[in-house]
Amino acid sequence: MSKLAALPSVEKLAAALAPEVGLPRPLVNLFVRREIDRYRQLLLADGEHTREEIEASTKKGLREFANSRLQPVINATGVLIHTNLGRSPLGPRAASSLQKIATGYSNLEFDLPSGARGKRAGYLETALACLLETEAATAVNNCAAALVLTLRTLVAEGKNEVIVSRSELVEIGGGFRIPEILETSGAKLVEVGATNKTHLYDYEKAITPQTALILKVHRSNFYIDGFIGEPEITEIAKLAHDHGLPLVEDLGSGAMMNTDELAPIEHEPTPQECLRRGIDLVIFSGDKLLGGPQSGIIGGRADMIAEIKKEPFFRAVRCDKLILTTLQESIDQYLETKADPTQADVPVLKFLRTSTEDLRTRAETILKDLPTEQTEITIEETLARPGGGTMPRSEFPSIALKLVPKNQSVPKLAKKLRLGTPAIVGYTTDAALFLDLRTIFPETDSEVKTAIKTALS
Numbered sequence: 001m002s003k004l005a006a007l008p009s010v011e012k013l014a015a016a017l018a019p020e021v022g023l024p025r026p027l028v029n030l031f032v033r034r035e036i037d038r039y040r041q042l043l044l045a046d047g048e049h050t051r052e053e054i055e056a057s058t059k060k061g062l063r064e065f066a067n068s069r070l071q072p073v074i075n076a077t078g079v080l081i082h083t084n085l086g087r088s089p090l091g092p093r094a095a096s097s098l099q100k101i102a103t104g105y106s107n108l109e110f111d112l113p114s115g116a117r118g119k120r121a122g123y124l125e126t127a128l129a130c131l132l133e134t135e136a137a138t139a140v141n142n143c144a145a146a147l148v149l150t151l152r153t154l155v156a157e158g159k160n161e162v163i164v165s166r167s168e169l170v171e172i173g174g175g176f177r178i179p180e181i182l183e184t185s186g187a188k189l190v191e192v193g194a195t196n197k198t199h200l201y202d203y204e205k206a207i208t209p210q211t212a213l214i215l216k217v218h219r220s221n222f223y224i225d226g227f228i229g230e231p232e233i234t235e236i237a238k239l240a241h242d243h244g245l246p247l248v249e250d251l252g253s254g255a256m257m258n259t260d261e262l263a264p265i266e267h268e269p270t271p272q273e274c275l276r277r278g279i280d281l282v283i284f285s286g287d288k289l290l291g292g293p294q295s296g297i298i299g300g301r302a303d304m305i306a307e308i309k310k311e312p313f314f315r316a317v318r319c320d321k322l323i324l325t326t327l328q329e330s331i332d333q334y335l336e337t338k339a340d341p342t343q344a345d346v347p348v349l350k351f352l353r354t355s356t357e358d359l360r361t362r363a364e365t366i367l368k369d370l371p372t373e374q375t376e377i378t379i380e381e382t383l384a385r386p387g388g389g390t391m392p393r394s395e396f397p398s399i400a401l402k403l404v405p406k407n408q409s410v411p412k413l414a415k416k417l418r419l420g421t422p423a424i425v426g427y428t429t430d431a432a433l434f435l436d437l438r439t440i441f442p443e444t445d446s447e448v449k450t451a452i453k454t455a456l457s
């Protein structure tokens with residue numbers, strides 16, 4: 001039993017570590033207690049651990065735990081919509097509305113003219129329908145919820161078959177797989193076609209009295225090439241409508257402008273063009289290319305949107321006021337810049353259209369008087385990517401600082417920057433760390449410079 005004498009006291013160790021990590025004291029106590037319990041088990045199982053080792057390892061673990069707290073990060077990866085780094089940042093206008101609505105009362109469900117109870121999101125729904133040039137629209141928590149909700153609404157007992165092409169049974173990431181989403185929604189998947197080719201007659205043959213709808217899923221995060229083919233949307237729409245069936249498309253990213261006009265990248269289908277081609281309901285995320293808050297938008301036929309809003313599950317996935325106000329600002333902005341949507345004040349769109357000359361000038365300013373004795377720093381031409389499961393084929397020119405450390409390893413330097421203030425996340429190759437300028441907000445350039453200086457010293 002004497003081995004247990006190596007265990008420090010929870011109280012004393014917690015008291016010593018708390019000031020350093022700046023976390024609430026009960027959380028530090030909990031963390032330290034768990035670590036010491038873990039070491040107690042290890043010691044009882046005949047392990048050998050000294051008190052110094054236990055204290056040092058607890059301290060390291062606690063620091064890492066403190067780092068897991070949600071905090072701002074400088075995205076130097078060159079991936080615009082980085083799922084791990086929070087997808088799209090909000091623009092200044094959405095952010096200031098968030099501040100106002102979050103910290104006060106609002107007319108969330110209150111009708112100011114009559115003084116009576118009002119409808120939630122009435123303005124937003126009209127604005128969305130206007131932007132999408134369609135009959136009606138609504139928004140829920142995220143795109144996955146929007147799809148589940150739509151399927152639940154449109155399938156019924158005895159009429160629950162959903163036809164999907166085998167080339168669209170995709171995994172989006174983070175546990176989102178079309179076959180599983182269908183199952184959760186009470187739908188029965190009817191796969192048609194082959195991985196590379198689906199014909200109109202494949203869809204046609206699959207239609208039975210039990211068919212509820214035809215679903216199209218945008219291949220957001222991969223592409224197929226070679227001997228491929230699929231019917232035009234207009235043809236599938238005609239087939240669906242001839243059989244009295246709805247055609248629904250899960251579009252994913254929700255670009256509101258022609259992406260190929262902003263940067264040398266692919267054209268991402270817009271909800272407007274899908275609806276024009278005959279899709280009855282289109283579903284997409286609010287926080288990918290649209291650049292709003294996390295949300296899932298459904299737009300299209302008014303009768304179907306009305307049904308969706310009556311489905312009890314709608315209540316479980318509805319947006320709160322923080323999403324509603326930021327989405328409202330994002331949508332209003334697009335409406336105001338409708339003539340030229342590329343002018344919307346949306347950070348990801350700004351990043352997309354920044355010229356490499358601008359990026360180079362900023363890189364030169366950051367590079368100026370950085371200590372280069374121990375680390376070789378150069379400005380390199382690189383490639384940025386849209387990310388977030390959009391436009392998987394598109395890489396476009398960018399500029400990065402390339403850091404080649406002489407006195408420490410590349411992973412070590414990368415880690416120092418990730419654990420710095422602010423945290424900076426770049427990407428590494430065997431020999432170098434790259435900090436891509438395209439996804440760095442220009443107003444944080446001086447902070448980036450200071451953080452690099454600190455990491456190099």
Ligand SMILES: *Cc1c(COP(=O)(O)O)cnc(C)c1O
Nearest residue numbers: 142143144172220250251252285
């Ligand atoms: C991203 C994506 C989703 C998931 O969207 P969330 O907003 O994360 O729920 C669903 N479908 C497609 C096609 C997507 O690209």
